[in-house]
Amino acid sequence: MTAALTAAPGAGPVRLRATASDRIAWLALGAVALLLLVFLAAPLLALLLQSVQDPKGAFVGLANFASYARSPTLWQSLWNSLWVSTLVTIVVVPAAFVFAYALTRSCMPGKALLRGITLIPLLAPTLLSAISLIYWFGNQGVLKEWLQVLGIRQIYGAPGIVLAEIFAVFPHALMILVTALSAADARLYEAADALGTSATRKFLTITLPGAKYGLISASLVVFTLVITDFGIPKVIGGNFNVLATDVFKLVIGQQDFQRGAVVALLLLAPAVLTYAVDHLVQRRQTAMLGVRAVPLKPRRAPLFDTLMTAYCVVVAALMLAMLGMTVFASFASFWPYNLKPSLRHYQMGLFDAEFGEGFVNSLRMAAGTAVFGTALVFLGAYLLEKTRAPALLGSGVRLLAMLPMAVPGLVLGLGYIFFFNEPTNPLNPLYQTMTMLTLCTIVHFYTTGHLTAVTALKALDSEFEAVAASMKVPFWTTLRRVTLPLCTPTLIDIARYFFVNAMTTISAVVFLYSPETKVASIAILNLDEAGEIGAAAACATLIFAASAVATTVFWLLARLVERRTQAWKHGT
């Protein structure tokens, strides 16, 4: 009898019948996929197509690349971009490494404050540091002579770009390196101590190898951020051409879309490389720290701690000097002759230069990005992690979610022009609207939000959904009653990230605004172009203030949630 029963009924793999709630989950994931296809994949494809077409749309192969390669300006810009980015990387990574080392391995006082200060550059558009440098070392700068002592003729050009970028990208490198250095296993150091190993040898054989992937990752991220940054070279670059400003000049100035697309693809290369290497590195990094590792607690060492404190105080002071100068100058009546505080620049910026409207637009865009971006990112991550998505759809969305990391804002913005500005595109009415600016910003910063959500969801017990299904509870009920409440701190974190980045972003939106939808960071660029650097400083200060207030509000919100969930989290 058994033999008869063993015969498998039917051929092919068994598929479980889909329930109504399965179908709803697939539909929702399909919607996320569609959104990412239209607002990420399609624009990138349009950009690729543009680079192999002539202005009339005929296929010309690599002719655009060839003609561009023949122009000497390209080679100059390429060389400029490369050496500036390399120099910044060489300076920033060791500097941030020492700072991260002090934060993780010393008993330095005031760690939270020092770390907080280094995050300042994240709260303002990158060009804030460029504006500050102009006040410090520009033609009318207070420390102009210092530059000449060093043999630098003027701050405009490469020196300004390098200095400003160092400040702007420092927090990015620091965050990666702090993470890398935090993942230390105390047992390794104890074993080394037991064997009587010298401090230098411990550093070379345990610390550095442990942070190796962090260092690689930080270097690549810094290099990519610098080479694709647009705001700083625009403000302080003078006649020093780099690839990022070339794209802008070609597309906006000369309407040469084809060559613009070629340069954009050049900018895509380092970002894609960074993405690929980072992906590999991340995989190894997770394997570094076993489950049973004992976290390292730094021990007091007076001399070392003092040295580290001194270094970090100097770095923090420089950060504050950067921010402080912009703030100070924004209140000065007439730099450098009359430094009496006044609101002249604010008045001018807010009312005469339409910055006020831009500021409101920025707030609208940031709020929209925070609300819809968080919802979209979380929904996508939830459906991927917690529902039985069809394999193809699932891996498709996963890929699309990781893609924005490898796409610089300039490239994305350019893709949007090519795709949405096409009159035959049914989505053309969206072009230059607030909706599109918001969607573009969400897509631009999608990956970090996605990864944050995925990490939080993976930390939840994977059997919640199985238990719920056994009780015939549909997934949306469990999402509402369990998953969302458990992930609230993460949601707040993602919303804060979206908000602040939407406030400060320039690179993608610079191609996409109309007079009605001009955002604050763009208004700063325009003010600077018009020579109104005082008003530009005032506006940068306002953006910084808005980001700082928003960060504080999000932080308070997180505290409130933490307090309300105290009961079930800590069992008291």
Next chain:
Amino acid sequence: MTPYLRLQGVVKRFGSFTALHGIDLAIERGEFVCFLGPSGCGKTTLLRVVAGLEAQSAGRIEQAGRDISTLAPAQRDYGIVFQSYALFPNLNVADNVAYGLVNRRTPKAQARERVAELLRLVGLPGTEAKYPSQLSGGQQQRIALARALATSPGLLLLDEPLSALDAIVRVHLRQEIRSLQRTLGVTTIMVTHDQEEALSVADRIVVMNHGVIEQVGTPEEVYREPATPFVADFVGRVNVLAAQALHDGRLRIGATVCEHAATGLPAAGGALQVYLRPEDVAVAASAGDFGAGASNVVPATLDKLEFLGAYCLARLAAPAVAEQGLTAVISPHFVTEHALAPGRELALRLRPERLRVFGAAAAPA
């Protein structure tokens, strides 16, 4: 009468790895069945297939006469408890237990009543307002059990429910689960890698290895009459002795001709293996103590003594039957009465009726 749960030719492949090779199994209504095996043997995969959390690659599953092979988890009828408990940390005990009731639009008062009843059943009355993090591991496990039983499912699935608990709680809770199951009469499948746990609670044990079922039987059958060398080895301790079949139907174990009760031995001369549990090796101070003419008696030398509380394990050298020596269970009284110490000359007897004989093909002979 048809069984309550019937698995026919269930195969599960993960890529090129086959986790389950055509599992056939029938479970009666009200039975408590344990899936027992080492990690990676497929027992958890089999449970997840029954639950619909994994789709089998081939095969058919019937529950209460209904084909559930292709049903999604929510369309099947079972309650489940995981090793991690998977209690919702942000919901209190009452909300956790009532989680499945709320969905069935059970009136509030009735749901409250049911929660109180279930909490009494698992021995935690009055804990409604507590959060999981305020409970011990054992208490959380009981709440998970109450939640799984709340909707009165026809089948209770327990995935290593006790392995995260410490030893004393584990022993206590497994008896509670057993008596609860008896009270409710709910058909239950428990996955475990702990043979003692399986022996103590199950009506029947399904011993699995490498994705196949090695033996299905009551705890006594599985322990006393292991169907394969693997079962003998995995469930309890065992001595493995090399042997040969003789023309007169007897066995030669080592250099000694032995009596036995095994049937269907192969033709004389074939190499065999004899499996014998340590408690089936009788030990005496001298051969005479077994009575005159007792069979299967050989001299032995005490090598090592391991004191384990209620009993002792004696490692014996007995070159007449075992080149590698063998292990016997002796009582601590015997040890003190005879002032045993390593090097002591003893006698041992291999109980003929307890010898399990396996051929080279690893099938019971």
